[in-house]
Amino acid sequence: MADLDDIQEVRKAGKLFYPEIKQQTPGFFLKGSGNYDWGMKNRLSQIFNPLTGNTLMLAFDHGYFQGPTTGLERVDLSVMPLEPYCDTLMLTRGILRSIVPGSTQRSIALRASSGPSILKEMSNEVLALDIQECIRLNASCLAVQVFIGGEFETQSVDNLSRMINLGNQYGIPVMAVTAVGKDMARDARYFRLASRICAELGAHIVKTYYIEDGFDTISSSCPVPIVIAGGKKIPELDALRMARNALDQGANGVDMGRNIFQSENPVAMIQAVRAVVHEAASAEAGYEIYLKKCGGRK
């Protein structure tokens, strides 16, 4: 049996993760995705821009466990003005059907797991959608929460595996979202463990968090694309720095919510994030864009 020390080992030999050597993906632009069928590759190309290899997903699925949280009280008024600037909308089917016009040109990452609200044990999730519904809604990607180390870890792993089996039948990528319990350490060791498990189970994309120390070991040991969640609202320049650092250390984009829709100027902020993700802008250059788009009104 594998021993716990194996996962605790970090940089014993200094270079075990080789973050400076990019993983090769012959025949396709996206990490680890060269062996998929046409439909899967095409859907991934609707999420990740083939020219930059990156994505700006706008996450506003929080209502599935938080209700009308700050910034999402009126999705029609607060989020829809951001739609032209992102690549992908990450949301629930309820908001998709009730608010988003069918004419949108943005790809759809559909929240496919659900369960308890913030009032209860959050890891007790189940699958929320059947695959026919995902096809009907023209999803380019299905998002399933995975609670490694959580109370209902196995159930969430089963949710992920079942959705991957269904997604693979129809060529729809599945994004595993690594959820961290309140009392768990948010460090490189944990995110390496969670991200790699999701990839080993067959997730086509892994969503995780950026951390200052050792993010490059998380991305280099995960054989499929990683996107980062934004997490709690922080000052705009710090959020842009986080995005820049994550991209420089191997992420293929952001799936950012609160740091965009809770910004003092969300339309300016999403354009700044876009410059960082797709135009290789520095965080400082992104912040200049933010200030300029604010037009003196932050």
Ligand code: 5RP
């Ligand atoms: C909820 C999610 C959210 O989509 C995720 O947390 C991204 O949003 P934020 O940038 O606000 O953290 O997966 O479980």
